[in-house]
Amino acid sequence: MADDVMHEAPVEDDAVVHVSDVPEAPAAGATIVLKRSGAETDIVFSVNPPAIIGRFDPTVGPIDIDLGGLPEGSYISRRHAKITLDDGVWTLHDLGSSNGTFILGDNDFERHESFALYDGADFALGNARFAFHAVGAVAPHVAAASLDAEPVAGEPAPEPETV
Numbered sequence: 001m002a003d004d005v006m007h008e009a010p011v012e013d014d015a016v017v018h019v020s021d022v023p024e025a026p027a028a029g030a031t032i033v034l035k036r037s038g039a040e041t042d043i044v045f046s047v048n049p050p051a052i053i054g055r056f057d058p059t060v061g062p063i064d065i066d067l068g069g070l071p072e073g074s075y076i077s078r079r080h081a082k083i084t085l086d087d088g089v090w091t092l093h094d095l096g097s098s099n100g101t102f103i104l105g106d107n108d109f110e111r112h113e114s115f116a117l118y119d120g121a122d123f124a125l126g127n128a129r130f131a132f133h134a135v136g137a138v139a140p141h142v143a144a145a146s147l148d149a150e151p152v153a154g155e156p157a158p159e160p161e162t163v
Contacts, residue, residue, distance in 0.1 A: 010035060029046070029134070030046075030049075030090060031045060031132075031134075032044070032045050032046060032047060032130045032131070033130060033131045034129070035130060035131055040131050045065045045067075047065070047083050048064065049083055049085065049090070050085075052064045052082050052095075053082070053083065053125065054067065054080040054081070055067060055068035055077070055080075055082045056068055060079055060148045067125070067128065073097050073128070075125070075126030076097075076125050076128055077096075077098050077099065080095060080125050081095055081097065081101050081111065082095060089116055090132070090134055091115065091116055091117065092117050092123060092132075093114045094114065097125070097126065098122075098126075099126030101124070102123060102124040105114045105121045107163070109123075109124055117134070118134075118137070
């Protein structure tokens, strides 16, 4: 048994990887969480944009987020939607799905071809409901409200943007 002991060779300083040498994870990370009965489940999918969401089918090819294994998967097209990140704005695009792509509006889901996502946004692909989570993704109405806010004393009011 003593013969089975392995002797380690000395490690040279050049071979040591320091934490500061490891590249940081990209800041633009997001997840979608399956919701059932209005509550988030522990079923979470990582989103690395651009990400195609659907059900895998060998005739269509690979997808990034495969929802085919979920009971709700029968309502999701093979290539249902795509999540993109452009200039800091997350967007969900319907890809011509049969059962539609929806965002939770004021009190109900509204069908759209494309819409901006924000942290905590509820959306549906067919009958499957999800919550979107991304650090720094701000709701559009929150961003708009901040433009209308009263200026802080001693600071000039922001100039309105022209289109």
